[in-house]
Amino acid sequence: MKFTDGFWQLRPGVTPLYAQEAYDIWPEGENGIVVTAPTMVIEKRGDVLNRPVLTVRLSSPLPNIIGVKVSHFTGGRDELGFDLVGAEEGHGVVSITDEKGVLTSGALSVTVQKGAPYGFAFEAAGRVLTTAGAKSTAHMQVRPDAQLDGAPVGNARGGTARAFSANYTLQQLSLGVGELVYGLGERFGPLVKNGQTVDIWNADGGTSSEQAYKNVPFYLTNRGYGVLVNHPGHVSFEVGSEAVERVQFSVAGEGLEYFIIHGETPADILERYTALTGRPAHVPAWSFGLWLSTSFTTSYDEETVTSFIDEMAARDLPVSVFHFDCFWMREFNWCDFEWDPRVFPDPDGMLERLHKKDLRVSVWINPYIAQRSPLFAEAKDAGFLVKRPDGSVWQWDLWQAGMALVDFTNPAAAAWFTEKLRVLQRQGVDAFKTDFGERIPLEVDYFDGSSPERMHNYYAQLYNKAVFEALEDERGVGDAVLFARSATVGGQSLPVHWGGDSTSSYESMAETLRGGLSLAFSGFGFWSHDIGGFEGTPDAGVFKRWTAFGLLSSHSRFHGSSSHRVPWMFDEEAVEVTRFFTKLKLELMPYLYAAGIEAGRRGTPILRPMALEFPNDRGAAYLDTQYMLGHDLLVAPVFSELGEVEFYLPAGRWTNYFSGEVVQGGGWRTERHGFLSLPLYVRESAVLPIGGRTDRPDYDYLDGLELRVYPGLDGETSLTITNPDGAEATFTVTRSSGTAAVATDAAVEVTTTVVR
Structure with a gap:
């Protein structure tokens, strides 16, 4: 102003x-x-x-x-500030x-x-x-x-x-x-x-x-x-x-x-x-795998869901989480937290069948209660809805007819809301997509007397915190994960967040990355986005390029608005691209999981702007079309139809992850890539832990572990590998004249590969 x-x-x-x-x-x-x-x-x-x-x-x-x-x-009265924990x-x-x-x-x-x-x-x-x-x-x-x-x-x-x-x-x-x-x-x-x-x-x-x-x-x-x-x-x-x-x-x-x-x-x-x-909470290893969604306004039922999952398996496309978007509930009833019986007549059995396919399940929710929902009268009578100054319930018709807003400043209202979620968890739901939370009105009174102006942004924190804590209560600390859209200060402690409603274009793919980089500079350790874009249907090229980008993010989800995002609906090469980059991410899980632990310990995000990782390199200061994934991997997504990428390598030796070519940094490079590739470079002196499985994210990272030692100066590098079950092993790699020796504090076998 x-x-x-x-x-x-x-x-x-x-x-x-x-x-x-x-x-x-x-x-x-x-x-x-x-x-x-x-x-x-x-x-x-x-x-x-x-x-x-x-x-x-x-x-x-x-x-x-x-x-x-x-x-x-x-x-004046004491006003709400952030929770400086x-x-x-x-x-x-x-x-x-x-x-x-x-x-x-x-x-x-x-x-x-x-x-x-x-x-x-x-x-x-x-x-x-x-x-x-x-x-x-x-x-x-x-x-x-x-x-x-x-x-x-x-x-x-x-x-x-x-x-x-x-x-x-x-x-x-x-x-x-x-x-x-x-x-x-x-x-x-x-x-x-x-x-x-x-x-x-x-x-x-x-x-x-x-x-x-x-x-x-x-x-x-x-x-x-x-x-x-x-x-x-x-x-x-x-x-x-x-x-x-x-x-x-x-x-x-x-x-x-x-x-x-x-x-x-x-x-x-x-x-x-x-x-x-607040530091980012620990998120479970299973959440790093591929999330497949129904998309928003598409037509689907259990048969559709099962066909997608079975076809993904038949094509060797590993899926970790299946997400049900809004229409798992009946229209005009959002939210009533009840499965629409017309398309999901046996939700308990369906969730059990999905779990038997080794899948986790996520469902969409928002903090609004539509007037037609049976919960509206219940919440109104109990005083759980945000009110206007005259004492009436605040309502409008945008999004859902006659909807109201749950008042999370009222502890009893928060408990009432999360009890509905606990019922779903006991039914078999593993995660919640906490959508919305931004359109919060000003002409209202809150239960605790909070200023409506201050509550406008902070409402998202109360909403997401209530849901995250409900997940922790049922699943245990470390196994809770959201897919949240709105946030403010402190939101980083309630992961994961995704980038919101993008369009299906290269330009929107680039602006999505800028949003993620800016959010990383704001303390958020985990981040995702809608692969292929949300609004519209991407052409096959955009979908394949976005798939590579999305699977080289901390969390990865196929999701759209009015069209499905299963890869074979684009072309057969999209299936191959999905398989290739999904398996790449899964073999990188020991590395990514360690980066997630670092996010919780230090607040350092997994997706890192170049200026965060290379603060003394003026060449990195303005870069917003590439990023570091953890400490050692540089990713430059392809934002063009022709596959041409211009990107910057900071000083030092960098190794192409796919070809093994070693190039000298300190300047710009221009490369052209097919759909099964993109600039993915490994930092000088990196020791990259490569897992032994490519079918799931939550496996024993110490079983079949390979340590790839990349070109660098002689000396020692230590790294700790932590399993999803908490078991740890620390490895010390000593480089000397082009060779590498490995010592460890654990009784595990490891393969060492020196990349030359």
């Missing part, structure tokens, strides 16, 4: 209250600092009269993280002199100079990370007729566009020369956010607009720090777009809280960010 008109002027209707000086600096407890910042320089006693003041509090919830809380009026007391060392106040946390410090002009600087290891200078901290008073650049964001058709406020609080932080900004959730435009206006407001807008399903008010830069704005509602970011030397973030209301998170590398920043907001 833009408040200024160029460098000198403000937009009509905007009255600023800028912090002008640090009038005094005091300790707050043993670990914090409070700064009084008047909105004019106080030169005489009379200047303190009729003078608004901003109060700035500095604290530290964890080492190397410093919080800043800016307040105008503090008498890792926050602790007792961090932060305070030093205050007559000239300045300093708060230090680990290697990070913030210094506030007393007097005018107001400002502060964040430093680490003797280097300034970012600063707040003149007119950087402000409270903005806005007339109703003010023009603040553009219409309200959100889904206007769905009635969820946000309203403007009479008051905003903002902060600007300096943006250095060559400093690049990443993150802010799932965004389908350019990976580097410089020059963009980004509104944090969940919306059901597909993958080809500025709207996003997963909005996260967290960004990081290539200068050693990240910023989390602790505001679950609408946050507007101007990333070098209003003041081109600064990043601005603003929120409605009387105050703003944010955290500066220091790390030497982007991976370090994500590690500390997820320590504060």
